[in-house]
Amino acid sequence: MSQLTIPGEVLDVIVVGAGPAGLNAALVLGRCRRNVRLFDDAKPRNAVSHTMHGFLSRDGFEPTQLRAIAREQLAAYPTVSIEEVRVVDAVRTDTGFLVTTSDGRSFQARKLLLATGVVDEVPQQPGFRELYGSGVFLCPYCDGWELRDQPLAVYGHGDDKGGGMALEMTLWSADTVLCTDGPSQLTDDCRNRLDRNGIAVREEKIVCLEIHSRQPYHAAFDIVFESGPRLRRAGIFFNTGRHQSTDLARRLGCDTYATEGCTVDNKQQMTHVPGLYIAGDASRDVLQVIVAAAEGAAAAIGINSALLHEDLV
Incomplete structure (x- = not known):
């Protein structure tokens, strides 16, 4: 795959998707003092849910409440910023990745985490x-x-x-x-x-x-x-299936891309594409809020470790 050389600021990490996986990844990376840009298109999978369950200490919480608390806590980390816009494209560059948003802007980062989730295929009959x-x-x-x-x-x-x-x-x-x-x-x-x-x-x-x-x-x-x-x-x-909310992983050359979710190569949510990580519902079949948050943390630790390995002599 050809790579581009793009001038301008290069972030440490771009996180696409601000559900539990993306938010928790941004939190862990912020605590590592990484320069992170989190993209949120405000279309969470659980938008219709009144409460969420199976999350220790958060059982019965409204999903909107969890997202509000997460954003409030992220505000304490000055290297983390949030963009309220959808990412529509991503390509490899000599320095990592270049993403393009729906309003025509471009952003660069050394590592890219896709936490974009899935869309459930609700039966079409009225009701x-x-x-x-x-x-x-x-x-x-x-x-x-x-x-x-x-x-x-x-x-x-x-x-x-x-x-x-x-x-x-x-x-x-x-x-x-x-x-x-x-x-x-x-x-x-x-x-x-x-x-x-x-x-x-x-x-x-x-x-x-x-x-x-x-x-x-x-x-x-x-x-x-x-x-x-x-x-x-x-x-x-x-139980009628689901599909990924974006095909960015496929376009970036992920050979384990599947409509219902990608398979990652190890416990740090890494794909075979250098620098590309996938976490949350877009990565595998255990579709629980607490699992997505844990995968986001695992991906963040893997990303930070990779950056350290590249930077330290």
């Missing part, structure tokens, strides 16, 4: 988007406890994305129905397991969710099918 975060959810580890013992549904097909999640939901509710929105694609073994555990399968196409209440964790809606009776539920968990 799903309207109830997203109130009665429609992604992660049972995040929201299953709040919906315990209520009538639930799972939207997905196949043994893993449909049957596997439906079986998992028995931890939280004995009244779970798998809705596959067409042919289930279940193997006989999986269908038998579902039957043994009292999980019904509805293969009819879904027309919409007819909403009766949107109270978070106390929603009420009917799943309306093309044929057959309606199904009244309090929550539905979907």
Whole structure:
């Protein structure tokens, strides 16, 4: 890949994405006195979430509250600055990386951390988007406890994305129905397991969710099918995939780029592209706030160690 030589200021690190991974990375790097620019396009994955869970000492916090606290704490570190703009391009240079923002500006850094997250593919039928975060959810580890013992549904097909999640939901509710929105694609073994555990399968196409209440964790809606009776539920968990919010890693030559997330080469979130790191939901499959924050810290330590190695004689 050809590299460019660009005159001007070169930062130590550019962090793209200001979710838990990017914010925690900026914090650790700021404490290392690194000159860091953090880019935030204000489109967090958990924007619809009323609370976050599974984060020790922050269980039940509003995501906006966590971001506000993080920004307040970052303000104590003068070498860290935040740009409220989207990064639209990135290329390698002789000194590291050059990123371009949506307003036409360019910034350079020796190291680049992508903490850009993913976008969840919410089912398109009417009602799903309207109830997203109130009665429609992604992660049972995040929201299953709040919906315990209520009538639930799972939207997905196949043994893993449909049957596997439906079986998992028995931890939280004995009244779970798998809705596959067409042919289930279940193997006989999986269908038998579902039957043994009292999980019904509805293969009819879904027309919409007819909403009766949107109270978070106390929603009420009917799943309306093309044929057959309606199904009244309090929550539905979907498993339809996700895609990265940007393809910057692919454009930079990351050979482990995948639509749902990149694989990194070691515990310091480093890719095979020299100087390029990936952390948070864009890096692997454990999509938890606390894991993203930890990956951001690991990436920051790896970046700082690499910079030290380059600078010390």
